[in-house]
Amino acid sequence: MTSSTPKKRGPGRPRDVNLPARRREQILRSAADQFARHGYRHTDVQKIADQLGVAKGTIYNYFPSKRELFLAAVDQGIRDLSGSIQAVTVHETDPVKMIKIGVTAYLAFFDEHPNFVELLIQERAEFKDRTKPTYFQHREASVDRWRDFYRDLIDQGIVRDMPVDRILDVINNMLYGTIFTNYHAGRSQSLEQQAQDLLDVFFHGILDLRNPTSPQEK
Amino acid sequence: MTSSTPKKRGPGRPRDVNLPARRREQILRSAADQFARHGYRHTDVQKIADQLGVAKGTIYNYFPSKRELFLAAVDQGIRDLSGSIQAVTVHETDPVKMIKIGVTAYLAFFDEHPNFVELLIQERAEFKDRTKPTYFQHREASVDRWRDFYRDLIDQGIVRDMPVDRILDVINNMLYGTIFTNYHAGRSQSLEQQAQDLLDVFFHGILDLRNPTSPQEK
Amino acid sequence: MTSSTPKKRGPGRPRDVNLPARRREQILRSAADQFARHGYRHTDVQKIADQLGVAKGTIYNYFPSKRELFLAAVDQGIRDLSGSIQAVTVHETDPVKMIKIGVTAYLAFFDEHPNFVELLIQERAEFKDRTKPTYFQHREASVDRWRDFYRDLIDQGIVRDMPVDRILDVINNMLYGTIFTNYHAGRSQSLEQQAQDLLDVFFHGILDLRNPTSPQEK
């Protein structure tokens, strides 16, 4: 907060206005990597600095504490995720295709950023006091869009008439569970196949409808 | 500090042969509670001892380290979960009912033991080095039973012909995602309703089949 | 806060009830010495422990922080000072002698505990936020006694009729200034001589009353 006059430059070394942003970015990347690799508690701020080739103090010039650094890394990840899904779904008009694309993008993001799953776990484990974990804040922020979307599908007769929130809960939990399972237990099939399988059940269920003994939910 | 005569009395103070087992049990309960409440790193062994009214050294007479104590608590929880599901499904013969009962029992267990979700998170966060987290070890142990089960359903024409593992993955991830979401974001509906909703989609999918435009997965 | 039953002893190592008090005492002594020798900021808790031959953690078993340890050391000193003056003045009935004895005891205390002057300085320098430094709290606590005392002397015609607080302020400041000067600049004369000199001026002033040109305060 030292600088006050943005225009009038006094004498002295000119400030590289992009340096801070770049440094912040670098630190965030190094931090995310280390936090994911060793967990929050086992990550030394010194290690983050070492990996980047800077001194520990430099980290603290950009983030006030290890905690804030970590949370900034999680936030960054969430923003990337949101952006990633936005980017591929925004221009799609066919609703069923859009679901496919969205689900695939979601799984792909975590596939490309496995570290991010770890960060979400670490956040939950270490910062139990935060009212809502970052991920769930994000989910709530985007849920309205999808709620409208599914309601339209019901109105168009494409999707069965059922409470929209039921649909949202189910698909969200399915995806959430999937990324954790993939992360922990590994993924046995290709990304596309997994999305395909998941959506097959999500769309059609598992029961064989030609069979008259198939149970009818009340 | 008075006598408690379990069996045949000899001279001197009778040994309570069950005391060690009971103590172990108490410590495990207290530990699970504290670990879930404050997280692994923020739980002092001293606190566990305090809550139980014993000295810290006593804890170490029963468990060689904080780590082992924690893992024993997680194992205990997993055993309880398995037993709980076993108990309600073992005598059920109707396959569809069995799925319902199993799913409900699963959700009910985590509903009654919310702490256990926390323990699973803590385990993942803190013991990244363990080859497989306890929960996934358990899942793999029980997966064979369910694999056979679903194959029978397919053979009987009740379930569509599809790879059994696809079914297993989907339902497992759905459930896994659900318990975490319930834990973090709260549950908006009754336990039964949630199980109902989840199974409705699992069984029938979301698409309206009377609609000829419903997409046909290749 | 683990112990609850003071009487009924359970099994286990019997507690040495005097050990905590003795340890506290030792730590306080070592701390006072180090703080006085190197100043608050330049005193390592490790050094205090080393000097005592214990581990750093032991210090923290008795005092929650370096700050509290320091303040406890100052408090201890103040209590010793008060006790020391009490002890010699309590049985003296001749008022003028009592002043002499009190002043001498005061100077003697700081003479014997030069470290304590340093602690008072350190307290002021480091803990500016404390509402009142310990020393001034002490002064206010004992001022009432001396106020009554001097009022009696005035009523008896021994001391000139003047506001009692003027007397108290002057003698207090004289003493306070003296101990600091002694500490910083050294003392050129014997303790007794210094008390004598100080009281000579305090009792009689410096002016020669036989001289008619001596100024008369309005």
Next chain:
Amino acid sequence: MTSSTPKKRGPGRPRDVNLPARRREQILRSAADQFARHGYRHTDVQKIADQLGVAKGTIYNYFPSKRELFLAAVDQGIRDLSGSIQAVTVHETDPVKMIKIGVTAYLAFFDEHPNFVELLIQERAEFKDRTKPTYFQHREASVDRWRDFYRDLIDQGIVRDMPVDRILDVINNMLYGTIFTNYHAGRSQSLEQQAQDLLDVFFHGILDLRNPTSPQEK
């Protein structure tokens, strides 16, 4: 590395030859303020620079270290104090009036510069290694003048015949104690009244001489 024309003006921006001196002055003032406000250890050089609106490096262009900056600030204060007392006493010829004026000027200086008391404390607390604190160096420097002065008063029969150093010690300690007490505990009376009271005792003592029972020092 360009030319610097000290006298005759060449082309280009004229150098402000007083700028360095003014800068030094500003830094000293800002430093004194911050040191007094937060204490030596809790004052960041950055804060001093911020308050002045310059960069931290600039501070180091004028003072080689935080330590030297602080000591320069203390020295500045001492010079101001000496000058202040000199200014009012130099033309006074009446010796008793001169004492009054000097004492009042002394108290007034600290009244107007309460920060300076804090600086003296901070110096003592932080720089225990310095052979003599600045204040006592000053006292010794000016003591000769006052020693001669009091000797004259004795020769003239105005002041009782007593060792001059006794007088000097007493008044010095009285004043020293007073400024600290004022600073810490506040001053209950006006500045003039306080000087008056102090001198009343200093000149006449507290004893009532009409009373034959007044004790006679040896």
Next chain:
DNA sequence: GATGAATGAGGATTCATTCAT
């Protein structure tokens, strides 16, 4: 001269674990 990003030594505090009684 001025600037401010980078540096890294320094020190307080925590808490799992030990072990004498």
Next chain:
DNA sequence: CATGAATGAATCCTCATTCAT
């Protein structure tokens, strides 16, 4: 077996100082 005082390794964070521009 129980006890709890003692231990000391592990780490975050601060901030005076440097120096390239």
